[in-house]
Amino acid sequence: xxxTPTVLGPSPSGEGTEVLAVPFIVAxxxxxxxxxVHRSRDMSTPFATPKLDLDALTGSRRExxxxxxxxxxxxxxxxVATGERLNLETNPLLQDALDRMxxxxxxxxxxxxxxxxxxxILFDRASLEFQLENxxxxxxxxxxxxxxxxxxxxxxxxxxxxxxxxxxxxAVRAFPARMVHVLAGNGPGCAPLSIVRGALTKGVHVLKMxxxxxxxxxxxxxxxxxxxxEHPTLRSFSAVYWRGGDETIESVLYRSQxxxxxxxxxxxAAMRSAARYIAPGFEILPFDxxxxxxxxxxxxxxxEEALAEAAGLAAVDATLLNQDGCxxxxxxxxxxxxxxxxxxxxxxxxxxxxxxxxxxxxxPPTPAEIRESVDVLRHLEPAYRVWGGYDGQGLVVRSEDPxxxxxxxxxxxxxxxxxxxxxxxxxxxxxxxxxxxxxxxKAALRDGVACAGAQRVVxxxxxxxATFGLPHDAMFPLHRFVRWVADEHLGG
Amino acid sequence: xxxxDTAAVQELVGLFDAADPYAFSDxxxxxxxxxxxxxxxxxxxxxxxxxxxxxxxxxxxxxxALQDVLxxxxxxxxxxxxxEAFVTQGRWDRMNQWLGTLSTQxxxxxxxxxxxxxxxxxxxxxAAGHLVYSSSGTSGKCALLxxxxxxxxxxxxxxxxxxxxxFGTEAKQDLPAFILLPSRGAHVFVxxxxxxxxxxxxxxxxxxxxxxxxxxxxxxxxxxxxxxxxEGRATPTEIAAxxxxxxxxQQEMGDRLIELVDHLVEHRHEPIFMLALYxxxxxxxxxxxxxxxxxxxxxxSAILTGGGRKADNTMPPDYREQVRAFLxxxxxxELYGMSELxxxxxxxxxxxxxxxxxxxxxxxxxxxxxxLNPARGEGGVVEGRxxxxxxxxxxxxxxxITGDNITANFSACGCGRPGPTVTSIxxxxxxxxxxxxxxxxxxxxxxxxxxxx
Numbered sequence: 001x002x003x004t005p006t007v008l009g010p011s012p013s014g015e016g017t018e019v020l021a022v023p024f025i026v027a028x029x030x031x032x033x034x035x036x037v038h039r040s041r042d043m044s045t046p047f048a049t050p051k052l053d054l055d056a057l058t059g060s061r062r063e064x065x066x067x068x069x070x071x072x073x074x075x076x077x078x079x080v081a082t083g084e085r086l087n088l089e090t091n092p093l094l095q096d097a098l099d100r101m102x103x104x105x106x107x108x109x110x111x112x113x114x115x116x117x118x119x120x121i122l123f124d125r126a127s128l129e130f131q132l133e134n135x136x137x138x139x140x141x142x143x144x145x146x147x148x149x150x151x152x153x154x155x156x157x158x159x160x161x162x163x164x165x166x167x168x169x170x171a172v173r174a175f176p177a178r179m180v181h182v183l184a185g186n187g188p189g190c191a192p193l194s195i196v197r198g199a200l201t202k203g204v205h206v207l208k209m210x211x212x213x214x215x216x217x218x219x220x221x222x223x224x225x226x227x228x229x230e231h232p233t234l235r236s237f238s239a240v241y242w243r244g245g246d247e248t249i250e251s252v253l254y255r256s257q258x259x260x261x262x263x264x265x266x267x268x269a270a271m272r273s274a275a276r277y278i279a280p281g282f283e284i285l286p287f288d289x290x291x292x293x294x295x296x297x298x299x300x301x302x303x304e305e306a307l308a309e310a311a312g313l314a315a316v317d318a319t320l321l322n323q324d325g326c327x328x329x330x331x332x333x334x335x336x337x338x339x340x341x342x343x344x345x346x347x348x349x350x351x352x353x354x355x356x357x358x359x360x361x362x363x364p365p366t367p368a369e370i371r372e373s374v375d376v377l378r379h380l381e382p383a384y385r386v387w388g389g390y391d392g393q394g395l396v397v398r399s400e401d402p403x404x405x406x407x408x409x410x411x412x413x414x415x416x417x418x419x420x421x422x423x424x425x426x427x428x429x430x431x432x433x434x435x436x437x438x439x440x441x442k443a444a445l446r447d448g449v450a451c452a453g454a455q456r457v458v459x460x461x462x463x464x465x466a467t468f469g470l471p472h473d474a475m476f477p478l479h480r481f482v483r484w485v486a487d488e489h490l491g492g
Numbered sequence: 493x494x495x496x497d498t499a500a501v502q503e504l505v506g507l508f509d510a511a512d513p514y515a516f517s518d519x520x521x522x523x524x525x526x527x528x529x530x531x532x533x534x535x536x537x538x539x540x541x542x543x544x545x546x547x548x549x550x551x552x553x554x555x556x557a558l559q560d561v562l563x564x565x566x567x568x569x570x571x572x573x574x575x576e577a578f579v580t581q582g583r584w585d586r587m588n589q590w591l592g593t594l595s596t597q598x599x600x601x602x603x604x605x606x607x608x609x610x611x612x613x614x615x616x617x618x619a620a621g622h623l624v625y626s627s628s629g630t631s632g633k634c635a636l637l638x639x640x641x642x643x644x645x646x647x648x649x650x651x652x653x654x655x656x657x658x659f660g661t662e663a664k665q666d667l668p669a670f671i672l673l674p675s676r677g678a679h680v681f682v683x684x685x686x687x688x689x690x691x692x693x694x695x696x697x698x699x700x701x702x703x704x705x706x707x708x709x710x711x712x713x714x715x716x717x718x719x720x721x722x723e724g725r726a727t728p729t730e731i732a733a734x735x736x737x738x739x740x741x742q743q744e745m746g747d748r749l750i751e752l753v754d755h756l757v758e759h760r761h762e763p764i765f766m767l768a769l770y771x772x773x774x775x776x777x778x779x780x781x782x783x784x785x786x787x788x789x790x791x792x793s794a795i796l797t798g799g800g801r802k803a804d805n806t807m808p809p810d811y812r813e814q815v816r817a818f819l820x821x822x823x824x825x826e827l828y829g830m831s832e833l834x835x836x837x838x839x840x841x842x843x844x845x846x847x848x849x850x851x852x853x854x855x856x857x858x859x860x861x862x863x864l865n866p867a868r869g870e871g872g873v874v875e876g877r878x879x880x881x882x883x884x885x886x887x888x889x890x891x892x893i894t895g896d897n898i899t900a901n902f903s904a905c906g907c908g909r910p911g912p913t914v915t916s917i918x919x920x921x922x923x924x925x926x927x928x929x930x931x932x933x934x935x936x937x938x939x940x941x942x943x944x945x
Contacts, residue, residue: 368567368859368860369569372567372569372570372573373573375542375545375546375570375573376542376570376573376574376590376593376594377573377575378545379541379542379545379589379590379593380575380586380589380590380593383575383578383583383586383589384575399575400577401575401577401581403575404575404576404577425723426723428722428723428724429724430722452724453724
C-alpha cells in the first residue's frame with residue numbers, strides 16, 4: 001500500500017493540483033477506485049472515490065447482521081486489539097490517513113497529529129465496559145434476551161372479565177440496529193467513536209464520511225482488517241462518501257426497509273436534509289449542532305491570579321479545534337461590572353493567541369462577516385469594546401448584550417452580568433456545554449441551565465474532556481443505537 | 493447642504509445632462525472615474541471613522557489604480573451592522589453613534605426625546621436634514637442608508653433618463669402613471685418614486701401600490717422575532733401572529749393590485765407609464781385574463797421593471813416569459829440596480845445592462861479579495877462578485893461590495909455604446925451551495941425554524 005497520496009494528474013480545473021484518492025470500505029472489504037471526482041469543502045481539494053454500489057451497502061432484513069450473535073466480550077477483545085494497533089508511530093495506515101487529512105482539513109498537521117495520537121483511548125477496555133454498564137445497564141441485554149420479572153400485574157384489555165393478569169416474566173433485548181451515520185469532520189474522533197459505539201451494539205453500520213474527514217474511518221477499519229479481515233464486527237461496517245444532500249443516493253437509502261436510524265452529526269444543512277426522510281420506522285439520532293458558553297463567577301476577581309487563571313481556562317475552552325466544535329465556548333458571561341469585564345477581556349485576548357495542543361495561536365484568520373460587524377463595533381465605545389485583530393490570534397468583543405453575529409474562528413463575546421443566575425437567561429435550546437468558574441458554583445446553576453436547554457455543565461477549562469458512558473447531547477447514545485425488543489410472558 | 497463635488501465628480505455627474513449619458517467611452521471615463529474615486533476617498537475618510545480605519549489598516553493613502561480601492565470597499569451588510577439591541581432597547585443615542593460612523597453628516601443637534609420606535613427615530617433624523625432611509629433585506633433586518641437631498645435630486649434626474657430610455661421622449665407630466673411601490677414610508681425608494689410620479693404622471697392620475705407607509709419597524713419585525721424565538725422569549729401567539737401577518741399583507745397587496753387593474757382598464761386606450769416587479773405584473777396578467785382582457789395596455793405604453801430575480805415558488809418557472817408575451821408589444825425596460833446606487837443600469841437592445849458614468853464597476857472574485865477587471869483598454873468578459881464605487885453619492889461612501897454574482901463585458905457593446913456592460917446576474921445566496929463540510933459546531937439560527945429560510 002502506498003504511503004503517499006495517489007496522483008491522478010491535473011485536476012479538472014487544470015491547475016495541476018493532485019487529485020486525492022479516497023478508498024471506501026464496504027461491508028469490511030477495501031474498495032479502491034477513482035471513478036467519481038469531488039471537491040472538498042474546506043480546502044477545495046479535488047478528490048476521487050470509487051463508484052458507490054448502493055446494493056452492497058444494504059443487507060436484507062431477513063438475514064441477521066454479521067455481528068448480531070457475537071458475544072460482546074469477543075467484540076471488546078477485538079476493539080482492544082484494534083486500539084493497541086491505533087498507534088500513530090507504528091501504524092502506516094494511520095500515518096497515510098494523516099498525510100491525506102492534512103490536504104482536506106483546515107486544522108493543520110500539528111493539531112491533527114495530536115488528535116490522531118489519542119484514538120487508542122477510545123478503545124480502552126475499562127471505558128468500553130463502563131459504556132455498556134452505564135448506558136445499557138450491562139452487557140447481558142446486548143448478548144441475550146434478558147429476563148425481567150414484572151413486579152406488578154399487567155393489564156390485558158382483550159380479556160373477558162377480569163383484565164388484570166398476575167405478574168409474570170418477560171425478556172428484553174437491546175437488539176442490533178441498522179444505521180447510517182452522517183459523520184462530522186471537524187474533529188477526527190467522530191469516526192472511531194461511532195465505530196466503537198456501533199461495534200458494542202453489534203448493528204450494521206454505514207458511515208457517510210464528511211469531505212473534511214475522508215480518511216479516518218477507513219484507516220480504523222483497515223487496521224481492524226489487519227487483525228482479522230473476516231471479523232464479524234469489521235464486516236458490519238461500511239465507510240463511504242457521497243456529497244451530502246445528494247438526493248439520488250439519500251432518497252434511495254434513507255428508508256426503513258434498509259435502515260432503522262440515521263445518526264446525524266451537526267451541520268444545519270445536513271440536519272435539514274436528513275429530516276426530509278424521517279418517516280415511521282426511520283428515525284433520526286441528532287448529534288445536534290451546538291453552541292457552548294462560559295460562566296465566570298465573581299470569585300475570579302478575588303485576586304490577579306484568580307483572574308488570570310479564569311481567563312486562561314476560558315481561553316482553552318474557546319479555542320478547542322480552533323473553535324470549530326460544539327463544545328467551544330463562544331459567549332462568556334462575567335459576574336461583575338463593565339470595568340470588571342474589561343479587565344477580564346484584557347487578560348483573555350492574549351490567551352487566544354497561544355499555541356495549545358488543540359489550537360493554533362495564529363490561525364484561523366477572522367472571517368469577513370465577523371470582521372465587518374466588528375469594524376463598526378470598534379467605533380461604538382463604551383457600549384462595545386474590542387481586543388485583538390483579525391490575524392487569527394483571537395478577537396474579544398465585550399458588549400452589554402450578546403452580539404448579533406455568531407462568534408467563530410477564535411472570537412469570544414464577553415457580556416457582564418449582575419449574577420451568574422442572571423446569565424441563565426442567555427442559555428437556550430442551542431446551548432450544549434456550560435463551563436463554570438469556580439467549579440463550586442456548578443451545583444447551584446445546573447438545574448437552571450438544564451431547564452433552559454443546556455446539556456452539560458463542566459468546570460471551566462474542561463469543555464474538551466470526554467468521558468464515554470456519560471450522556472452525550474442529552475442522550476445515552478448506546479441506548480439509541482439499538483432497537484428495544486420484548487418477548488413477553490415467558491413460559492406462558 | 494449642497495453638492496460637495498470636486499471637478500472630476502462634477503464632470504461625471506454632469507454627464508447626465510448629455511443626450512446619452514451612457515455613451516461615453518471608457519478611455520474618457522476611466523481616468524476621470526479614478527480621479528473622482530480618489531477625491532471622494534479623501535473627502536470621506538475625514539468624515540467616516542470606518543473608512544478612515546480601513547485606510548489606515550490597509551495603508552491606502554491615495555487611489556491611483558482601481559486595485560487600490562479594494563480594501564476600502566464596504567460590504568453591503570455594513571449598513572445593517574447596528575446592534576439589534578440598540579433598537580429593541582430604544583438606545584437612539586447609540587443608533588446615532590452607529591450612524592455617525594457611516595454618514596457624511598454630523599449627528600449633532602438631533603432631538604432624541606420621546607422616540608418610540610425606529611420609524612420615529614428616522615423621522616427625527618429627516619427633520620434634521622439626515623435623509624436616512626431603509627432598504628428591506630432578506631435577513632429580517634433593515635439596511636439604513638444615509639443620503640442627502642442632493643442624492644435624491646440626482647436620483648430623480650437619472651430616473652428621467654430611464655424614462656427616455658423606455659419612451660424615447662422626455663417625461664412631460666402627461667401620462668397615467670402606475671408605480672407599484674408604496675408612496676409613503678421609510679423605504680429608500682419612496683422619495684425617488686414620488687419624484688418620478690411627479691415628473692412623469694398626469695396630475696391626479698398617479699397611482700401607487702399603497703398609500704400606507706412601509707415602515708422600517710415592519711422590516712425589522714422578522715429579525716426581532718427570530719431573536720426572540722432563539723432566546724426562548726417568543727410565545728406561540730406571537731409566532732402565530734407573525735405567520736398570519738405575512739399572509740394578510742400579501743392579501744392586502746393582492747386586493748390593491750385588483751383595484752389598480754380597474755384603473756389600468758380605464759386607461760387601456762391611451763399610453764401609460766408603469767413601474768412594477770415581474771411578480772406583480774404576473775398577478776396583474778392573471779387578473780386581466782380572469783376578466784377576459786388580453787389587450788389592457790396601449791402599444792405605446794412603457795414599463796420599467798427590475799429586481800426580483802429570485803424564483804418564487806408560487807410562480808410558474810416561466811412567469812417572466814409569460815409576462816413578456818402577454819405585454820408585447822409594450823416596451824418593457826428591466827433595470828439592474830440596487831438601493832445603494834444613486835444611478836442604475838438600463839438595458840440596451842442587446843440585453844446588456846449599461847453601467848452609469850458615475851459608477852466605476854469592479855468585478856471581484858467570490859471572496860472579494862481579487863480584482864478581475866481586465867487591464868484598461870483590453871476588454872473581455874469576466875464573471876465574479878459585483879462591486880462598485882458610486883462617486884455621485886453624497887450621504888455616504890460610495891464604495892460597496894454586493895452579494896451579486898455577475899458576468900461583465902468590458903468590450904464595446906453590440907448596441908454601439910462602449911462597455912462595460914453587465915450581461916447576467918445571480919445572487920450568491922441563490923447559488924446552490926451544499927454543506928458537506930460537517931461540523932458539530934452550531935449557531936442559534938439552526939434552532940429557529942420557519943421564520944427566515
